[in-house]
Amino acid sequence: MPSLRFKSINNLSNRTEKEVTVSAKITAIFNENVFTLKAAREFLSDEAYKSLLNSVKNGKRIDRAVANQISAGLRQWAEAKGVTHFTHWFQPLTGTAAEKHDSFFTLKSDGTPIEEFDGAALIQQEPDASSFPSGGLRATFEARGYTAWDPSSPVFIMEIDKGKTLCIPTIFVSYTGESLDYKAPLLKALAALDKSAVDVCHYFDKNVTRVSATLGWEQEYFVIDEGFFNARPDLVTSGRTVFGHSSAKGQQLEDHYFGSIPERVYAFMRDFEQESYKLGIPLRTRHNEVAPSQFECAPIYEEVSVGVDHNLLMMDIMERAARRHKLRILFHEKPFAGINGSGKHNNWSMSTDTGVNLLAPGRTPKTNLMFLTFFVNTIKAVHDYADILRASIASAGNDFRLGANEAPPAIISVFIGQYLTKVLGDVKERVGDKFDEQDEAILKLDLHKSIPELLLDNTDRNRTSPFAFTGNKFEFRAVGSSANCSNAMTVLNTIIAETLKEFKKDVDELIEKGEKKEIALMHVIREYIVSSEKILFEGDGYSEEWHHEAERRGLQNVRTAPLALDAMVTAKAKKLFEDNGVYTHSELEARHEIELEKYIKKVQIEARIMGEMATSNILPPSIKYQNTLIENIKGLKELGLPETAYANQKQILKKISEHIGKISDLVEKMIEARKVANAIGNTRTKAIAYTSQVKDPFFDSIRYHADKLELLVDDSEWALPKYREMLFLR
Numbered sequence: 001m002p003s004l005r006f007k008s009i010n011n012l013s014n015r016t017e018k019e020v021t022v023s024a025k026i027t028a029i030f031n032e033n034v035f036t037l038k039a040a041r042e043f044l045s046d047e048a049y050k051s052l053l054n055s056v057k058n059g060k061r062i063d064r065a066v067a068n069q070i071s072a073g074l075r076q077w078a079e080a081k082g083v084t085h086f087t088h089w090f091q092p093l094t095g096t097a098a099e100k101h102d103s104f105f106t107l108k109s110d111g112t113p114i115e116e117f118d119g120a121a122l123i124q125q126e127p128d129a130s131s132f133p134s135g136g137l138r139a140t141f142e143a144r145g146y147t148a149w150d151p152s153s154p155v156f157i158m159e160i161d162k163g164k165t166l167c168i169p170t171i172f173v174s175y176t177g178e179s180l181d182y183k184a185p186l187l188k189a190l191a192a193l194d195k196s197a198v199d200v201c202h203y204f205d206k207n208v209t210r211v212s213a214t215l216g217w218e219q220e221y222f223v224i225d226e227g228f229f230n231a232r233p234d235l236v237t238s239g240r241t242v243f244g245h246s247s248a249k250g251q252q253l254e255d256h257y258f259g260s261i262p263e264r265v266y267a268f269m270r271d272f273e274q275e276s277y278k279l280g281i282p283l284r285t286r287h288n289e290v291a292p293s294q295f296e297c298a299p300i301y302e303e304v305s306v307g308v309d310h311n312l313l314m315m316d317i318m319e320r321a322a323r324r325h326k327l328r329i330l331f332h333e334k335p336f337a338g339i340n341g342s343g344k345h346n347n348w349s350m351s352t353d354t355g356v357n358l359l360a361p362g363r364t365p366k367t368n369l370m371f372l373t374f375f376v377n378t379i380k381a382v383h384d385y386a387d388i389l390r391a392s393i394a395s396a397g398n399d400f401r402l403g404a405n406e407a408p409p410a411i412i413s414v415f416i417g418q419y420l421t422k423v424l425g426d427v428k429e430r431v432g433d434k435f436d437e438q439d440e441a442i443l444k445l446d447l448h449k450s451i452p453e454l455l456l457d458n459t460d461r462n463r464t465s466p467f468a469f470t471g472n473k474f475e476f477r478a479v480g481s482s483a484n485c486s487n488a489m490t491v492l493n494t495i496i497a498e499t500l501k502e503f504k505k506d507v508d509e510l511i512e513k514g515e516k517k518e519i520a521l522m523h524v525i526r527e528y529i530v531s532s533e534k535i536l537f538e539g540d541g542y543s544e545e546w547h548h549e550a551e552r553r554g555l556q557n558v559r560t561a562p563l564a565l566d567a568m569v570t571a572k573a574k575k576l577f578e579d580n581g582v583y584t585h586s587e588l589e590a591r592h593e594i595e596l597e598k599y600i601k602k603v604q605i606e607a608r609i610m611g612e613m614a615t616s617n618i619l620p621p622s623i624k625y626q627n628t629l630i631e632n633i634k635g636l637k638e639l640g641l642p643e644t645a646y647a648n649q650k651q652i653l654k655k656i657s658e659h660i661g662k663i664s665d666l667v668e669k670m671i672e673a674r675k676v677a678n679a680i681g682n683t684r685t686k687a688i689a690y691t692s693q694v695k696d697p698f699f700d701s702i703r704y705h706a707d708k709l710e711l712l713v714d715d716s717e718w719a720l721p722k723y724r725e726m727l728f729l730r
Contacts, residue, residue, distance in 0.1 A: 008227025043073035067119030135590025182486035215307035220342035239332035272321035334400035342481035383532035387567035408466030415465035464541030562687035
């Protein structure tokens with residue numbers, strides 16, 4: 001019977017493409033399934049609309065009495081679109097979204113059926129908190145938890161096949177008030193940033209009343225055929241290939257990046273984009289990425305909390321759309337060895353309610369004190385809290401990607417470009433002096449008279465930097481492709497909030513001593529430049545030289561997640577998050593425990609599937625081919641042929657036998673090491689043991705011998721789809 005591998009290859013040539021019907025104009029469907037303020041104006045009373053608007057714009061609490069009016073308008077809008085159920089859509093610490101659907105249908109006391117959705121159901125629900133990760137905050141028998149409506153993120157309708165559900169974005173907290181999700185701490189961090197940034201903005205503009213953090217994520221992902229996915233137990237269980245020899249052709253020709261999008265993938269893209277636009281996700285970009293079968297999409301920037309929701313929502317949409325096209329999405333940071341992994345670059349900035357991007361240098365960054373203030377404070381924050389920022393992107397998947405000569409290293413550094421490096425150098429040396437005005441730098445291209453003059457950016461791009469300034473924003477490139485952006489954004493916004501708070505205190509002290517405001521600002525900016533300049537690096541972050549230089553500078557290089565996560569529970573971290581009202585000590589301890597448990601479970605799953613596949617998928621065809629060679633050699637001997645006639649067969653047989661023996665021995669030892677690690681009671685110690693005693697000693701070694709067998713064994717006997725098939729056949 002042919003294997004799934006060969007069935008999948010045969011099916012590709014006979015596959016009928018799924019037709020995708022899309023709107024002629026994106027604007028015709030954008031926000032179609034979102035309860036926008038425009039829809040609210042139509043379906044809500046004046047009182048309810050003003051209350052909702054005040055909550056969305058200013059973060060004011062909605063009165064429960066008004067909530068009944070809002071819920072009635074929501075139900076009317078939703079039912080007009082064919083909705084029968086509603087759910088509180090939230091982000092538990094599993095890393096994915098969660099939802100429990102309830103219908104509008106209910107029975108009155110006399111048995112009369114009615115459709116109903118009251119304010120209480122809109123504002124609050126009670127999912128089982130004990131069934132989600134809590135890190136010890138809740139005992140198994142303590143099940144009560146609450147989801148509470150977050151009006152800052154718009155309500156939307158999710159269409160799955162012919163069903164439609166009204167989704168209400170919420171936070172998730174325990175009965176005793178601790179955060180059990182990613183969203184609640186993020187909102188607290190954004191509130192802290194808003195307050196600190198507004199206070200600092202008042203040095204320059206008293207009209208600023210609100211500062212919002214903005215996010216533009218770039219989502220990288222792989223797409224492979226569903227048949228190949230189903231034939232790979234490692235992809236099904238862990239999202240990455242634990243075995244597989246590199247294809248003769250990988251990404252070395254650099255012909256995939258920005259190349260023509262394959263037709264089948266293009267149909268899938270149009271499909272998920274259509275659904276995304278209806279949900280108000282402002283997708284703007286799609287293209288081939290560097291690795292074969294790797295792609296990327298990116299939206300227009302949004303406020304952080306909405307951007308985070310949209311990214312998580314879009315990942316769900318993409319997975320469902322891919323299945324409709326008999327494809328599978330791989331969000332793992334490193335699904336294939338030997339080619340680039342995937343990240344989720346978080347482009348972050350700050351904007352005022354007066355329309356100013358606080359990280360836009362403008363024409364003359366030297367004299368733009370507001371820009372310099374927020375620019376230097378961001379660098380200082382990354383310098384002072386680099387360990388906590390590193391912890392925010394720590395995961396089992398990202399350990400395979402960070403520092404792999406394709407992604408930023410685990411060393412946190414900041415790239416700002418030669419021009420702004422010179423600006424900071426001049427500021428550092430010339431405090432109190434008047435800086436000369438500088439014109440915009442113009443790059444003239446003498447190519448054709450129709451080519452316009454191009455503004456030369458104040459900075460180049462550095463794709464090897466984990467935290468790079470790219471013109472009017474910082475790009476946090478080290479975030480993993482499968483991650484919820486909330487984690488990184490919660491930390492980043494909190495450390496900026498804290499640094500701005502300290503900055504204002506330092507400036508005010510100088511002003512109180514009689515310094516002019518501008519001079520006081522420049523003095524503190526200079527101090528911050530001097531104290532944080534060791535975090536600045538303009539070179540190749542992939543190079544070995546940088547690792548030595550970073551060590552000389554005293555910058556940390558924490559390569560594994562279990563050790564990186566320690567930074568979240570230091571006295572420094574506890575003070576930072578508590579002072580800014582983002583996490584309590586117990587919440588930090590709980591999250592540390594949860595992330596360690598996630599790491600253990602993911603490495604454990606990979607170890608188990610590696611052992612299972614080695615025994616069931618690698619060794620049987622190898623032994624079968626080994627026997628074929630033995631029979632061949634015996635037959636040639638019986639014919640009386642000289643040994644030279646079967647010398648090559650004997651050499652191949654020897655190699656196969658050695659690899660079989662090594663795999664059997666290493667798998668047995670790995671299983672024993674896993675048993676030892678499992679017996680460890682302390683979660684941190686167990687996570688470190690899974691790294692040092694299970695993953696590091698065995699994963700690469702077992703894989704090496706298995707991948708060698710893939711090259712030696714008869715191709716017709718090898719049941720696992722190979723890299724060349726998964727990456728190039730669509």
